[in-house]
Amino acid sequence: MTSGPTAPDRPDRRDRPDRGTAVVLGAPEIGRALTRIAHEVLERNKGADDLVLLGIPTRGLPLAERLARRVAAVEAGVDPAALVGVLDVTMYRDDLSRHPTRPIGTTRLPASGIDGKVVVLVDDVLFSGRTIRAALDAINDLGRPRAVQLATLVDRGHRELPIRADYVGKNLPTAQAERVRVLVEEIDGEDAVHIEAGEEGPAR
């Protein structure tokens, strides 16, 4: 999920960045935030043993892959590809009946599974917390990790559930109606975080 209220991408927005759009993070800031989070994850979990990074599509996955590469760069003998999985939460969402039908994504766990592991969920924006609730339900059906932690590039507030992130790239105070867009090199061709003035009311 990218901007909270509406998950579908709005590529047209990028073509007219003048409409009340502010760039709040650029590529260097994002890189530094991910490096810091990678170290925090290692520090908190005393190394990369039993660690699994699960990216939530779409943009959580490339972020999880980058975190894994940074973890592998610090810890000897860690294979970044064996650390990363992808967790599609579409079928666990509580707002399916409020949106047009969403396409179903893939879920792929690392070969070693998640039982007894420390799972770090990786998402781009933490907003209402409902995506994370869905992710926790999805994990419940897939196995029993020893612990679940949450890493997010941007925490924009406005939580609707008692959920908080363990690792935050940037706390971004926003108005409910604003949209936060995270762009990543792998998908959008550039690294950036935008805030766009909202024209629609709060969506949930």
Add this chain to the structure above:
Amino acid sequence: MRHLLSTGDLDRETAVHVLDTAAGMAATQSREIKKLPTLRGRTVVNLFFEDSTRTRISFETAAKRLSADVINFSAKGSSVSKGESLKDTALTLQAMGADAVVIRHSASGAPHTLARSGWVDGAVVNAGDGTHQHPTQALLDAYTIRRHLVGAGGTADPAGRDLAGLRVAVVGDVLHSRVARSNVDLLTTLGAEVTLVAPPTLVPVGVEAWPCRVSYHLDPVLADQRPDAVMMLRVQRERMGAGAAGGGYFPTPLEYTRGYGLDARRLALLPDHAIVMHPGPMNRGLEISADAADSPRAVIVEQVANGVAVRMAVLYLLLAGEVSPAGGHERLDDRTGIA
């Protein structure tokens, strides 16, 4: 997609989207916990006016794996056997709040009547009507063909791809087969070339208007056209009336088997990669021999498993979308590009 009545209503994009969604569903079915909470609180009614075991069980499994409530209604021993009309049955189901009605009926067009009448608000899924259509069977056949034959011989991910260039032979009782009609429409939409093979007595009137070739001889089709998939149809003797073994459509079962049955000899004529399909239930020894049915190239059991995934995808696409304030489902029509 508001209802699923006929594969003729599906365009290529929609059909590929259903197959891709089915692939997502199939991936969840290898897990230890197969149940997903997606359709919690929705009610699916299986309204079966005609005997069916595998289709009903398949729909029931699909709905339950998505956490929908399932009500099974079969005509035998119900109010229908006391003379209730389709309309009154439908109004009863509507009063009970069915979100989707999966209907099988011996009359061609019954699902269409149910969908267009306004008797029910829910989505209508055709689970086989007379000799007309059986769209979920065709979708699961297309899914099975795509899984085996598209994307480097089934090794690469076929997501987003259609069946362009594949040749499929559909053999047997085409006259009584809704499976054949649905498959001709769907496989052609997806870019495959379909050849129907049947004795002249079992070829329907008007077949020349169908987008496929027709042959009366199986051996030349297998040898010359080298089909990638062979779909054997069940000889529907219950629809052939009383009398002689073939009801006048063919002289004897033995002669039918000689001309149109798939046996070890004909299996050897097929290309190495070809798959053998059958919608079930099989008449072993009539349209398919045990050699062919149990050969490693037969994907008949896998078709059943794929049926659950495809029906999960159909129920998901029909039911998971937006609920309009009036309570009924706002249909997805142009919102998602699904017809």
